[in-house]
Amino acid sequence: MSAAATVLSTPRKAIPLVTEQREETAVIDADALAERFTAGDEAALRETYDRHGAAVYHLASRSLRNRGDAEDITQAVFVSAWLSRATFDPARGSLLGWLLAITRRKIIDLVRVRQRAERVEEVIRRQPEPAPEASAEQVVDQLVVADELARLPADQRTVLELAFYDDLTHQQISERTGLALGTVKSHIRRGMGAIKRRWEVDSEAY
Numbered sequence: 742m743s744a745a746a747t748v749l750s751t752p753r754k755a756i757p758l759v760t761e762q763r764e765e766t767a768v769i770d771a772d773a774l775a776e777r778f779t780a781g782d783e784a785a786l787r788e789t790y791d792r793h794g795a796a797v798y799h800l801a802s803r804s805l806r807n808r809g810d811a812e813d814i815t816q817a818v819f820v821s822a823w824l825s826r827a828t829f830d831p832a833r834g835s836l837l838g839w840l841l842a843i844t845r846r847k848i849i850d851l852v853r854v855r856q857r858a859e860r861v862e863e864v865i866r867r868q869p870e871p872a873p874e875a876s877a878e879q880v881v882d883q884l885v886v887a888d889e890l891a892r893l894p895a896d897q898r899t900v901l902e903l904a905f906y907d908d909l910t911h912q913q914i915s916e917r918t919g920l921a922l923g924t925v926k927s928h929i930r931r932g933m934g935a936i937k938r939r940w941e942v943d944s945e946a947y
Contacts, residue, residue, distance in 0.1 A: 779829050779831075797819070805851070818847055889935055890902065890932075896918075900914055900925055903918070
């Protein structure tokens with residue numbers, strides 16, 4: 742019987758069986774790699790990067806739309822994964838799934854940092870220019886206020902900015918924003934409390 746005839750005469754069920762065997766082998770290989778990675782095998786780190794680096798990079802580049810950021814995130818993910826490898830639990834998922842979860846957290850952290858930086862810049866732009874004779878302490882105080890405002894929820898930040906920079910009364914802020922007068926007063930009280938606590942912490946640090 743020719744080779745072609747032999748293939749054609751092979752029962753249909755034999756093909757899925759080969760596929761299942763390959764999948765099972767791949768799972769075993771992945772489990773072995775994860776075990777070596779967790780144990781601190783540096784060769785496993787290289788193999789893990791070679792096997793999963795493209796997937797991590799793809800997720801980062803798709804989310805951030807910036808090649809440089811995606812490359813930085815990819816490197817940060819593998820550094821973080823290697824340093825925290827003891828926390829990987831194969832019972833909760835695959836090594837790739839764990840790496841992608843770290844990637845998502847890194848992306849979220851980067852986006853939040855940049856959004857906060859943009860808010861700080863926006864608040865600083867709204868502040869009056871420091872007087873030429875302003876002391877270093879006064880300039881630092883302005884930066885502390887800007888940074889703390891950027892940390893606040895949007896509603897609180899808007900109310901405080903209207904009070905600080907537009908010099909509006911509580912009633913005027915209420916009319917401008919549509920917020921209840923009591924809510925305006927509450928936002929200002931809580932926001933001022935947060936800024937005061939920040940000043941106290943900074944003062945203790947020095």
